[in-house]
Amino acid sequence: MKFTIQRDELIKGLQLIQPIIISHTTLPILYNVLITAEKDKITLFATDLSVSMKCSLPAKVNKTGSSSFNAKMLFNIARELPQDSAEFELEDKNRAIIQCGQSSYKLLGISAEDFPAVPPFTTTSSFLIDQVLLKDMLQKTTYAASDDESRLILNGVLMSIKGHKIIIVATDGRRLALVEKEVELPDDQKIDLVIPAKTINELIKVLKDEGQVKISLTQNMASFEMENCTIISKLIEGVYPNYQQVIPGQCDERITIERESLLGALRRTAIISNERNPSVKLNISKNQIQIIASNNDVGEANEQIPVKYSGKSLSMTFNPNYLMDPLRALSSDDIAIEFTDDLSPAVVKSNIPFIYVLMPLRIG
């Protein structure tokens, strides 16, 4: 294997695959990235055995071949290379020489044959979606997924495809985010898949603002193919909770409010709230929302936002982080908040259609 590559291309590629590499493993080869040189490109491949990522970089290949090297070390080297272009040559099976200007490295690797193979992938169905659309939907929901490993299914994000509609849902049992879009799909498909949050977070980084992504499915895996990059992920098996059940059908009251001003008010009041156990109280009355955060040890913060409201007065207490999350993820100017009483879920809505259900904090 021998190739010449632009330094910036190499950095970009290694940066992308870096999050796939796990920090602690008993299988040292997983610290490595597999480099394969073919025709006029090289391919980087990394895996943690449940999520794998492959990305291609343009390169001038003199001799094809492949081997694997410590991904972090290679990344650190690439970032410090003194010139724009570097030559990479495999001396024997697992020793490479990197030459760049006056500097050169001899890098020990592990032979490509030892690298875990890409699991066989027999597509059962596949479809295309706009990258920008998928990215937007994922960004609006993924933060609500759980990182609690005891309820594995909630660590994933549900992608539900029905006819020409795609629905993405994430929940940690305390709040739930849902977004729905019409898409052009070749034929009537009805698929539910739960994708690990790690995969989604990678996907968000890789998805671009143009072009399409090809999603292919097998029994328990999904692959996301983009122009120079493919992510293959195991799916989380199990039954996703019935999300429709927890979305309140009808709430008593509704307030429309400017998203930025509500977010700003929450951000300012939450500063006062106890760091470990944050809470803000929303006092809703005629044409006004008052937001109060208090902390015995520090003091109190108070904000008033004028709104158009003529319903019943009531107070609700929330974890401010849970309330700010969707406001940060949305981009519309106005949002609506629907609610019934201080113990029932509140619903944040936006006309995407986007729904966010949040349970309040109960006092005493």
Added chain:
Amino acid sequence: MKNKIQILPEHLYNKIAAGEVVNRPGSVVKELIENSIDSGATRICLIVKEAGKALIQVNDNGSGMTEEDAAIAFRRHSTSKIKTYDDLENILTLGFRGEALASIAAIAHVELKTRISDDDIGTLVRIEGNDVKEITKISSDKGTSVAIKNLFYNTPGRRNFLKSNQTEFRHIYETFVKLAVSNPGTEFEFYNNDDLLFNLPKRSLQLRIQDLFGDDFGKTLLNVENGNQIINVKGFISRPGFTKKSKQDQFLFLNGRFFTNKSLNFAVYSAYDDLIEKGNYPSFFLFIHIDPKKVDVNVHPSKLEVKFEDEGAVFGFLRKSVRDTLRSSDLTFDIGFGDSISFENEPQNLEHRGSHGESTAGLIKSETSDRAGFTGGNTSFTHGDSGFTEGFRQDNGGSRIHSIFEASNPLNDINIDESVSPAEQNSQSAIFEHTKKDETEKFNIWQFRNKYVMCETETGLMIIDQHAAHERILYEKAVQLLNSHAAFSQQLLIPLNIKLTKIDFHLAESLKEELQNLGFNFILRTDSTLELTGIPSDIKPGDEHKIFQELLDQYKEYEVKLNLEKRDNLAKSFACRSAVKAGDRLLKQEMVSLVDNLFAAQMPYVCPHGRPTVIRITTEELDKRFSRT
């Protein structure tokens, strides 16, 4: 067909029963001394040879027995202590089952000499394996003397099970200590292989403990006294800082009888809360008196276990009594240069009394050097090394501290109705006077090696560990803060189903309100499934199930208030991280503020990990040191 079932002959069932009551020399000692005490003796002498394998003799000056009584005393279920079933309900004597002498007689050679005060001449009874070999008139002192020889001579199996002389002697020694502690009004002598180990005069309880464990140990104790119409407790507990790594020297007595009860031991530990480090245990000598109708002591032949009608109430009472004592005491560590006998003397004393070359002298030495652990050298608080002897003041102070404690910890005392005890109403003691702000300014205060704050007080010099003291202040703040937010419960969008055992399910049902106060909301479903609908908002997702189960287990084991230990640990680590460190330079105002805040704390004397925050040297001690007195 020939009948197969027969009534066992008496000598055989006595042998069988002996296994229950008498399983080692130590239990013979227990039975005999208890009989002496029940007979009203004021002097008891115990003589032991070869760890009781050769001889156990107990002489007393009690009421003695007539010839007729002496002759039947060794029959099973013969007892002078109860006559009717009603008596059994009201047992105040130590023995009552009428099994002891019969059981002992079945497995040893027994010689009984006894005389009642009305007679001029006494009786001698000699028994071997339940057969009366001799009854004669002899001249003897008033009282009873029982000598047990060749224990287990006719039950070789049992004899082979005996441990080494050292171990068996230790059991005798422990038995003796328990009985001597519980009867300070009785004189005791204890001879081992002709060496006088103890000669204990009639004493107060505290002095009896000092006689047994050493003067210095006696001075590390705090007096506990509390009671009402139904139950009362008296006795002594260790000061925090004089706790030990083992659970040794923990004595609970019920109506004068030693007993063991894990749950009540825990009641005492838990009263120390954060005053002791994890893994350390206090010593205690606590005498509980309770209406005999409320307990059943007849659970086990050796009467080591008792059954309470309402163990939860006893638990709460004991815990509160100990806690009140700790809160109302001045726990400052005084450094004294006192001339009290240092503890090293005790083993020497013992050796001195005994004859040389006997294994027991060494044995006693090891016994007592174990004890030295809590009286100086080996404690976590080691001033022994520097040649100082620690002395402690016993003044009752800190009512202000106490009232803060009561007020700010409403959550701590959900279960037990803890009314304010008289001890809490004591006036403020001298040590706290200086803590008023304007007064602190009057005293000199300076920093030593950027590590200790030295502060002049009215009575002497206070040395404060700046890190430990600050830690204590921050810890209390943090606990208060965390608990003030405790009421928030994050409601769940998707309820969590928890499958419980039947017992836990009912427990959860009965504790519903308390669990709700901690932030758990739930609905009880049928089939032992519980649906969590709300959880404390500060617990990590994924921990809910575990923490809920832990709370139930905690309650099952100890029946104590529910407490999120996690919050306490959080407060501790917060305090430790945020406190000023050794090496930080403090300005005068900072030092004054540290001292003020420390003595405004609920428990200023120890840091949250149980180490001392303050040491005091009184002016008198310094004067003494410089021979000014």
